[in-house]
Amino acid sequence: MGETKLLSQMGSKIRDLRKKRRMTQNDLAFKCEFEKARLSRIETGQTNPTIRSLFKISNALEVNIAELFQDQN
Numbered sequence: 001m002g003e004t005k006l007l008s009q010m011g012s013k014i015r016d017l018r019k020k021r022r023m024t025q026n027d028l029a030f031k032c033e034f035e036k037a038r039l040s041r042i043e044t045g046q047t048n049p050t051i052r053s054l055f056k057i058s059n060a061l062e063v064n065i066a067e068l069f070q071d072q073n
Helices: 004-019 027-030 035-044 051-061 067-069
Strands: none
Touching: 004 027, 004 035, 004 051, 004 067, 027 035, 027 051, 051 067
8 A cells, every 4th residue: 555545544534533523623633732734634644644643643532543544444
């Protein structure tokens, strides 16, 4: 799998998990101590987040970090 596709799929997974929890991008960004624009870039696959960022996101969403990498099918 190419890097671009991986980032896009991971971003989609984060967005889906966030929406299932009825959180806005602002809500999640605040919990992660990110700017909303940074979270938006992660969700759209436009940036390669660090492990630390993914750890913050997974904690805020209350999921195991591995779930961010799981296929959505």
